[in-house]
Amino acid sequence: xxxxxxxxxxxxxxxxxxxxxxxxxxxxxxxxxxxxxxxxxxxxxxxxxxxxxxxxxxxxxxxxxxxxxxxxxxxxxxxxxxxxxxxxxxxxxxxxxx
Numbered sequence: 271x272x273x274x275x276x277x278x279x280x281x282x283x284x285x286x287x288x289x290x291x292x293x294x295x296x297x298x299x300x301x302x303x304x305x306x307x308x309x310x311x312x313x314x315x316x317x318x319x320x321x322x323x324x325x326x327x328x329x330x331x332x333x334x335x336x337x338x339x340x341x342x343x344x345x346x347x348x349x350x351x352x353x354x355x356x357x358x359x360x361x362x363x364x365x366x367x368x
Contacts, residue, residue: 295357320366333366
């Protein structure tokens with residue numbers, strides 16, 4: 271029984287250890303200039319592997335490098351400083367391309 275419980279705890283911990291992609295719904299995205307500015311700002315961060323901005327869906331997806339993370343507060347602050355409002359943040363294992 272203890273072995274099963276330990277296995278379950280390790281499985282749960284492994285599944286929540288780190289997300290590979292941050293998906294954010296963002297208000298204020300209206301043009302290609304917006305998308306370009308966000309892409310340039312986040313690709314400069316050492317934790318970021320890829321950035322995708324969808325103006326149509328008001329979505330910013332940031333793919334993180336393996337073993338790296340960005341806090342929700344840091345992402346929100348970066349976008350706020352650029353003039354955008356973060357509506358929601360989701361962490362997922364899906365790639366940025368999905």
